[in-house]
Amino acid sequence: MIKTLALLIGAVIAVLLIYAATRPDAFHVERSTTIQAPPERLHPLINDLQRFNTWNPYNRKDPQMQGRYSGASAGPGAVYDFEGNKDVGKGRISVTATSAPSNVVMRLDMFEPFAGSNVVTFSLVPEGGATRVTWAMDGPSPFIARLIGVFMNMDQMIGRDFEAGLANLKALAEKPPAS
Numbered sequence: 350m351i352k353t354l355a356l357l358i359g360a361v362i363a364v365l366l367i368y369a370a371t372r373p374d375a376f377h378v379e380r381s382t383t384i385q386a387p388p389e390r391l392h393p394l395i396n397d398l399q400r401f402n403t404w405n406p407y408n409r410k411d412p413q414m415q416g417r418y419s420g421a422s423a424g425p426g427a428v429y430d431f432e433g434n435k436d437v438g439k440g441r442i443s444v445t446a447t448s449a450p451s452n453v454v455m456r457l458d459m460f461e462p463f464a465g466s467n468v469v470t471f472s473l474v475p476e477g478g479a480t481r482v483t484w485a486m487d488g489p490s491p492f493i494a495r496l497i498g499v500f501m502n503m504d505q506m507i508g509r510d511f512e513a514g515l516a517n518l519k520a521l522a523e524k525p526p527a528s
């Protein structure tokens with residue numbers, strides 16, 4: 350009986366490991382929204398990391414987060430090092446490329462809780478008097494991430510954060526100017 354149970358558990362673990370190994374070795378998460386503002390108004394809110402952090406959902410997850418800005422004030426070379434609670438982790442985000450007012454590309458290097466390096470892209474496409482803003486992240490998916498992905502839907506988890514961030518950006522950009 351014990352031997353049969355051990356063989357069954359071993360078989361389940363083997364199937365799980367084999368299944369995880371067949372999962373894609375890269376991931377892509379993307380969310381979009383339409384904001385009633387021109388791209389020229391939105392681009393600076395993304396391209397400048399200090400302004401980005403006024404609506405960034407990860408900053409709101411840990412009000413005690415420690416951060417340090419360095420490099421350029423905006424655009425390529427702008428860097429933000431951060432260290433927060435378990436919901437935020439420890440890492441660095443830097444603007445690597447920008448094409449005003451249509452896109453901003455960033456590199457997100459995470460050190461904790463899991464090491465990883467990902468590319469974050471914001472695309473701004475005019476739609477009449479509004480702008481379609483797309484927030485995407487791409488990166489490698491090492492075996493451990495694929496194994497965790499069997500039990501947790503990373504697209505939904507990260508996607509919820511992107512949706513919250515885009516809603517924050519929308520609220521900020523659509524707020525009437527102070528008189």
